[in-house]
Amino acid sequence: AQERYTSIRDLPATSECGQRVSLHMNAGLMADLPSLVGSGAEGVGLFRTELQFLIRSKVPRRGELASLYGRVMDAADGKRVAFRTLDIGSDKVLAYMKPTEEPNPALGWRAIRVGLDKKGVMRMQLQALIRGAAGRALTVMFPFVAQFDEFRDAREMLLRELDREEKLGHPLPERVEIGAMLETPSLAFAPRQFFELADFISIGGNDLKQFFFAADRENERVRRRYDTLNVSFLSFLEQIVARCVDTGTPVSFCGEDAGRPIEAVCFAAVGLRALSMRPASIGPVKHLIRQTNLAELRDVIEQGKLKGVQSVRPDVMEFLSRQS
Ligand code: PEP
Numbered sequence: 001a002q003e004r005y006t007s008i009r010d011l012p013a014t015s016e017c018g019q020r021v022s023l024h025m026n027a028g029l030m031a032d033l034p035s036l037v038g039s040g041a042e043g044v045g046l047f048r049t050e051l052q053f054l055i056r057s058k059v060p061r062r063g064e065l066a067s068l069y070g071r072v073m074d075a076a077d078g079k080r081v082a083f084r085t086l087d088i089g090s091d092k093v094l095a096y097m098k099p100t101e102e103p104n105p106a107l108g109w110r111a112i113r114v115g116l117d118k119k120g121v122m123r124m125q126l127q128a129l130i131r132g133a134a135g136r137a138l139t140v141m142f143p144f145v146a147q148f149d150e151f152r153d154a155r156e157m158l159l160r161e162l163d164r165e166e167k168l169g170h171p172l173p174e175r176v177e178i179g180a181m182l183e184t185p186s187l188a189f190a191p192r193q194f195f196e197l198a199d200f201i202s203i204g205g206n207d208l209k210q211f212f213f214a215a216d217r218e219n220e221r222v223r224r225r226y227d228t229l230n231v232s233f234l235s236f237l238e239q240i241v242a243r244c245v246d247t248g249t250p251v252s253f254c255g256e257d258a259g260r261p262i263e264a265v266c267f268a269a270v271g272l273r274a275l276s277m278r279p280a281s282i283g284p285v286k287h288l289i290r291q292t293n294l295a296e297l298r299d300v301i302e303q304g305k306l307k308g309v310q311s312v313r314p315d316v317m318e319f320l321s322r323q324s
């Protein structure tokens with residue numbers, strides 16, 4: 001099987017009906033970067049920067065981070081790396097952060113909420129990203145945005161840091177892309193201006209699904225209770241894609257489900273043309289996309305909805321077994 005994936009490594013993920021899907025990888029440590037070449041990923045769709053903070057006993061220094069981000073971009077060799085700013089709180093607790101007792105940490109003070117309230121660390125991280133880019137293109141995305149003003153404020157923080165860094169004599173990135181992760185249902189209903197302002201949207205499916213079904217992603221008892229191919233969830237994704245298409249905002253999906261071939265082809269069928277996943281999943285996902293007629297799969301999903309099924313999985317499995 002591994003050989004089968006090696007043979008398609010340098011081929012595009014183009015579906016049987018001619019639809020191009022771009023596949024990217026998720027990363028978080030320097031050690032992940034060699035996979036960028038080995039897996040055939042087009043870039044890093046999600047770089048989880050908190051891992052660097054989690055493995056240390058104290059806050060990393062700006063210079064250290066800048067050099068790390070620079071090395072990540074060196075290793076990516078011109079491929080796009082979407083750096084997600086610090087996503088701490090909830091399941092990701094820093095040893096040197098005063099523990100805050102919260103009854104529901106997943107719904108608590110985390111990610112961009114911390115970044116906007118305690119600006120020091122986020123500013124330092126943004127400066128390190130600008131310095132690490134050292135004139136190259138820079139892509140930054142903010143996690144866990146729940147409403148428009150959070151994105152606008154975070155984006156303005158980055159613009160201010162760009163200004164400040166320029167005044168200090170650091171080279172500006174040749175291009176800056178500023179995106180938001182869509183991981184709370186509320187953001188899907190944000191005003192049109194949000195979709196216009198964001199350079200791109202990355203759906204954080206792990207969190208989005210947990211909040212959509214109100215089922216804790218950490219709780220073994222409920223985490224697999226609701227199928228990703230549940231028609232409500234697929235319809236929701238379709239609506240998000242439609243809003244992004246409407247404003248011309250590029251949209252991708254970067255939760256774990258993107259690395260599961262059956263889920264991945266269904267996401268592509270409902271309109272997601274960019275997926276980011278564990279490097280090892282790229283081969284299997286690409287293999288299935290190349291065999292699948294996404295237009296027909298979309299019909300299968302639509303028919304399932306009309307029939308009133310809860311999950312389209314059985315219909316999708318039947319369709320996929322017929323085409324291979
Ligand atoms: C997600 O929520 O889908 C996501 C990609 O972020 P994380 O898993 O790090 O919360």
Ligand code: MG
Pocket residue numbers: 143183204206207
């Ligand atoms: Mg998340």
